[in-house]
Amino acid sequence: MEKLTFKASSGSTEILIGADWKSIIDKMDLSRAIIITDHNIRSIYGSYFPRVPVIALEPGEGSKSIDTIDGILKELLILEADRSSFLLGIGGGVICDITGFAATIYMRGIRFGFVSTTLLSQVDASIGGKNGVNLSGVKNIVGTFAQPEFVICDQNMLATLPEAEYASGLGELVKYALIRDEEMLGFIEENIDAVIAGDREILKRLIYRSVEIKAEIAGNDEREVGERRLLNFGHTVGHGIEVLTGLPHGVAISHGMMIAAEFSFDDGLIDIAGLGRVRSVLERMGLLPGIITEKGAISHFILKDKKREDKNINFVFLEKPGKAVVKMVALQDIIDKLAAKDY
Ligand SMILES: NC(=O)c1ccc[n+]([C@@H]2O[C@H](COP(=O)([O-])OP(=O)(O)OC[C@H]3O[C@@H](n4cnc5c(N)ncnc54)[C@H](O)[C@@H]3O)[C@@H](O)[C@H]2O)c1
Structure with missing residues (x-):
């Protein structure tokens, strides 16, 4: 496993490349975590998820909307998420963008991290701290800059990619x-x-x-x-x-x-x-x-x-x-x- 640190003014991220995501997650204290993922990822990898609440979204770009964010924030309230909660996005660029955005606006910002599951998100979307959604057909027009604590890039997960x-x-x-x-x-x-x-x-x-x-x-x-x-x-x-x-x-x-x-x-x-x-x-x-x-x-x-x-x-x-x-x-x-x- 290789490690890289991404440093920016809004924070820094540990990026783990070539890691087995399951064993890394196993070693983390995720007792306050809530997973955000999509139905495709959940159906393939859900049995390995830690036993914490899961918010599963429709796969695809259509989920990158203010309505989705609204739904997630309401779900976080129902789950009584607080400042000690942690959002773990498991998915591609869509899930990373949504998770980062929801985490940075809920209670003015809670901790978050990603398991990045597509090649595009491993090389690009999960890195760099741009989080956001689309509005009225304009891509990524609403969002924040904030860094996840970690990004796990496991190349074995790419084997199931279409x-x-x-x-x-x-x-x-x-x-x-x-x-x-x-x-x-x-x-x-x-x-x-x-x-x-x-x-x-x-x-x-x-x-x-x-x-x-x-x-x-x-x-x-x-x-x-x-x-x-x-x-x-x-x-x-x-x-x-x-x-x-x-x-x-x-x-x-x-x-x-x-x-x-x-x-x-x-x-x-x-x-x-x-x-x-x-x-x-x-x-x-x-x-x-x-x-x-x-x-x-x-x-x-x-x-x-x-x-x-x-x-x-x-x-x-x-x-x-x-x-x-x-x-x-x-x-x-x-x-x-x-x-x-x-x-
Ligand atoms: N924030 C940034 O800096 C940044 C940079 C580039 C792109 N993006 C955004 O990333 C998004 C695109 O991300 P993407 O290409 O990862 O698409 P995606 O997240 O929509 O994933 C693509 C599809 O693959 C499925 N999938 C994901 N991982 C899988 C796996 N391991 N096995 C099987 N199926 C899997 C998903 O369910 C989905 O259907 C766009 O919204 C784009 O705007 C953001």
Whole structure:
């Protein structure tokens, strides 16, 4: 088992990678814990849960709502949860986002921690202290910054993940290599079959490196006013693709990364060999299935992006595989670039 500490101004988190979640949980004092999970996780892993109250939600993005939070808070009152209570989220990014948000607003903040069960949450969503839900179709628009006490990432739990959810995590994993670590990219390229097959040791190494990169970047810029924006590589365009096509998050983001890499080439940043390398790794991982969107539809989403600043947006470009840069550009510029590529 590997350990990493994520340090930010709102607190710090112990991240345990390659751990057996059951034995770690067994050793914890969870007498005041309340578990938040979803029905899928409960049906697969519920028999190993500690004997504490469980709040099980409908699986999926639809649960990330104020109504769900309202229901959880009322349930916490019924369970007589107090300042000594502990919320243990067992699930993917949806459960982590919900648990963190509920924990930070109930009684102005109680303790919480996660057992992270999807590849996407192990490399990204459970780390960094962003908690929140969606409102009126706008993603993550209501939330808090607060750090869980711990995040347990057990790669054995990934064996039960549906294929599309696994692919989703692969997209975010490749993102870390593309924005920050060419050596990691080389390792992925060399071991691509093992990565796709979910080899436990290879995954453990890649998850560790992804978390390390996230900790470096987000630890210094918890509230995303600077370097943390690098983590949005592929997301400005990818979010639009996700909503329009219904593709899993990481697959939609992979398209967004490819388009951002093409823009980078057009602007004289990444060279042709680098661009080819980005395309090749994403294609080999099956992360670039063809997409069909109505012309102008992606731009429509970009205009509504909550991260835009008036008529401008911080867009993430690639200088080369392994090095991303953030540039403030006019929204219209991105819209024109998309139109030029027939999106
Ligand atoms: N807070 C952040 O920094 C951050 C970062 C990235 C993404 N996110 C959020 O994460 C969410 C997506 O998270 P996700 O991709 O983990 O999806 P998810 O939590 O919806 O899980 C995906 C599906 O897999 C099932 N599942 C989870 N673990 C399983 C397992 N081990 N075996 C079998 N089935 C399992 C779930 O029940 C669900 O149906 C989005 O809402 C996104 O906004 C947050």
